[in-house]
Amino acid sequence: MTANPTPTANPTLNPTPTAEPTPVDPPTAPGVRLRQADPARVRLLPGPFAERAGHAAGVYGGLSPADVLKGFRRNAGQPAPGNDLGGWASRTTEATFGQWVGGLARLAHTLGDTTLAARAVELADGWAATLPADGDARMATYGWEKAACGLVDVAEYAGHQDALRALSRITEAAARTFDRTRSPATRTDRDGRLPYGTLEWYTLAENPYRAFTLTGDTSFRDFAELWHYDAYWDAFATRPEPGQPWDVPVWLHAYSHVNTFCSAAEAYVATGDRRMLDIARNGLEWTAETQSYATGGYGPGEWSVPDDGSLGRALEWRTDSAEIPCDTWAVFKLTRRLLPATGQAAHAELAERLLFNGIGASLPIRPDGRSYYYADYRLGGQSTKLRHWDAWPCCSGTYLQAVAAVPDLIFWPSDDGIAVAQFLPAEIRWSHAGQEVTLRQHTLFPETDTTELRVESDSPVTLTLRVRIPSWSEGFGLRVNGEPVAGWDAAYGWALVTREWQPGDRLQVTLGATLRAEAVDRFHPERAALLHGPVVLAQEGVFSSPFALPGAAADPTLLAAALTRVDPDDGDGPFAPRLRYQPTDRGAEEQPVGPFRALAGVKERWPHRVYHDLNAPRFL
Numbered sequence: 001m002t003a004n005p006t007p008t009a010n011p012t013l014n015p016t017p018t019a020e021p022t023p024v025d026p027p028t029a030p031g032v033r034l035r036q037a038d039p040a041r042v043r044l045l046p047g048p049f050a051e052r053a054g055h056a057a058g059v060y061g062g063l064s065p066a067d068v069l070k071g072f073r074r075n076a077g078q079p080a081p082g083n084d085l086g087g088w089a090s091r092t093t094e095a096t097f098g099q100w101v102g103g104l105a106r107l108a109h110t111l112g113d114t115t116l117a118a119r120a121v122e123l124a125d126g127w128a129a130t131l132p133a134d135g136d137a138r139m140a141t142y143g144w145e146k147a148a149c150g151l152v153d154v155a156e157y158a159g160h161q162d163a164l165r166a167l168s169r170i171t172e173a174a175a176r177t178f179d180r181t182r183s184p185a186t187r188t189d190r191d192g193r194l195p196y197g198t199l200e201w202y203t204l205a206e207n208p209y210r211a212f213t214l215t216g217d218t219s220f221r222d223f224a225e226l227w228h229y230d231a232y233w234d235a236f237a238t239r240p241e242p243g244q245p246w247d248v249p250v251w252l253h254a255y256s257h258v259n260t261f262c263s264a265a266e267a268y269v270a271t272g273d274r275r276m277l278d279i280a281r282n283g284l285e286w287t288a289e290t291q292s293y294a295t296g297g298y299g300p301g302e303w304s305v306p307d308d309g310s311l312g313r314a315l316e317w318r319t320d321s322a323e324i325p326c327d328t329w330a331v332f333k334l335t336r337r338l339l340p341a342t343g344q345a346a347h348a349e350l351a352e353r354l355l356f357n358g359i360g361a362s363l364p365i366r367p368d369g370r371s372y373y374y375a376d377y378r379l380g381g382q383s384t385k386l387r388h389w390d391a392w393p394c395c396s397g398t399y400l401q402a403v404a405a406v407p408d409l410i411f412w413p414s415d416d417g418i419a420v421a422q423f424l425p426a427e428i429r430w431s432h433a434g435q436e437v438t439l440r441q442h443t444l445f446p447e448t449d450t451t452e453l454r455v456e457s458d459s460p461v462t463l464t465l466r467v468r469i470p471s472w473s474e475g476f477g478l479r480v481n482g483e484p485v486a487g488w489d490a491a492y493g494w495a496l497v498t499r500e501w502q503p504g505d506r507l508q509v510t511l512g513a514t515l516r517a518e519a520v521d522r523f524h525p526e527r528a529a530l531l532h533g534p535v536v537l538a539q540e541g542v543f544s545s546p547f548a549l550p551g552a553a554a555d556p557t558l559l560a561a562a563l564t565r566v567d568p569d570d571g572d573g574p575f576a577p578r579l580r581y582q583p584t585d586r587g588a589e590e591q592p593v594g595p596f597r598a599l600a601g602v603k604e605r606w607p608h609r610v611y612h613d614l615n616a617p618r619f620l
């Protein structure tokens with residue numbers, strides 16, 4: 001994607017106020033101290049993401065604990081009733097077990113679902129009971145890292161301290177037994193597994209750092225320090241000079257080489273080391289600037305790519321354009337750590353792309369473990385949304401985690417008020433200056449171009465309400481109870497209103513989403529996806545002609561003349577933003593130019609096109 005989240009150089013940040021903006025004093029970094037909201041105090045209001053959360057609770061909460069634990073119990077010589085789950089979980093559920101446990105704990109926390117929380121605890125305890133006396137989980141680095149995440153999550157979100165005792169045992173054993181070669185990944189060993197199968201060892205630090213932050217137990221920190229990925233992280237310690245390319249290692253496993261930045265982010269949270277923050281921040285910006293498609297998904301063929309046109313070229317043949325659930329999960333975690341650390345609204349943009357076009361456009365998990373994995377953005381032909389060929393892959397774990405983490409991303413309390421970073425229907429209750437306040441966001445975005453924030457409190461409350469000004473916005477505007485207001489912190493990308501809010505006061509926001517074409521990379525200026533604001537539009541591919549419009553990426557007025565917004569039809573559901581554009585040129589009688597709808601509205605197996613060569617329609 002070409003959206004540039006670099007706050008110091010944000011040429012696309014061009015809001016058009018409805019009234020003269022009030023200048024804000026230049027802030028000292030960070031301009032605003034945002035805090036992570038307790039997700040238990042955030043509630044998703046009815047909408048696609050609330051629906052997904054409920055659905056995921058049913059599927060993962062509906063798994064039989066005996067089935068999930070069967071392989072571990074069999075290996076431990078214990079009675080092992082139930083059935084193996086198949087696919088990646090044929091022998092044990094090691095590849096995803098920790099993600100399921102952690103995801104269930106998170107989901108239970110956000111839904112306030114004690115039954116679901118009890119299930120997460122039951123699974124964690126059942127698994128811990130299969131550990132041998134020496135604490136060696138007999139897991140490779142890949143499964144161990146996920147188990148550690150699950151145990152920290154069960155402690156943090158379900159309040160189950162026994163999980164930390166189990167984590168302490170397996171950490172002590174891992175410190176004793178894990179091979180410490182720590183091979184930097186290369187093109188021929190892209191996840192650093194050689195010579196002893198330690199794949200993705202460079203993601204191991206994240207959760208032990210979280211455990212250290214949670215407990216202060218230095219043995220977790222000492223273990224985390226073993227897995228710093230200096231050979232890679234050092235390359236991200238500074239951004240390139242403006243106009244210069246990123247000089248960083250590429251042709252490596254994509255998702256895990258973004259996920260490793262979460263280890264740097266947690267190192268920053270645990271130790272305050274600013275260098276770790278710089279690495280995490282630059283890692284997110286590099287991902288957004290050079291690795292991501294318009295959807296926010298990255299890693300064609302699961303490769304990180306050089307900034308030389310490889311991203312655009314991959315659209316010519318690869319059907320595995322991006323590993324959506326895993327990609328989404330890594331970016332959500334990075335965003336969660338970066339927004340409080342930098343205060344930069346732009347750091348929420350890649351997460352927004354993945355909300356609407358990544359996890360939000362994926363197929364829901366099926367109870368038999370068939371899971372959405374790769375998105376297919378291939379040019380010209382008939383891409384379809386399919387689930388992975390094998391049951392219970394990595395993305396079945398990250399799907400649950402990403403869906404459960406959506407409430408983390410929306411509201412960000414600060415000392416002086418609260419910030420709204422994502423435009424999703426949701427509400428938060430939080431304590432501001434000793435007073436309980438509810439902020440409710442009503443929005444049908446992107447079907448409508450507005451969001452409304454309603455302040456509810458027992459008595460008037462003085463606070464600053466910040467709203468992210470998206471880089472895609474043309475015509476952003478604010479009204480309080482219908483009256484235009486303006487004020488923003490341009491350096492950090494927030495619109496803001498400070499006032500005494502009466503109970504029921506409303507801040508109405510015009511978001512300014514418009515139609516545009518976004519080139520895949522600078523080497524392919526005519527190879528583009530069409531977007532409405534952050535929402536990627538997919539072209540109908542059933543007996544239809546492709547779309548072409550030379551120059552549209554450079555000149556959005558061409559697009560405005562070529563496509564007309566029309567009412568959605570019944571096909572635009574169930575997880576769909578109901579958004580639809582009709583080409584004015586209908587094309588051939590038997591193969592008309594296909595209409596466009598939000599990618600999230602494309603049904604399973606339904607032919608569609610995400611990218612287009614605007615100057616070279618691919619009829620054949």
Ligand SMILES: [Zn+2]
Pocket residue numbers: 323325326373393394395396398
């Ligand atoms: Zn995956």
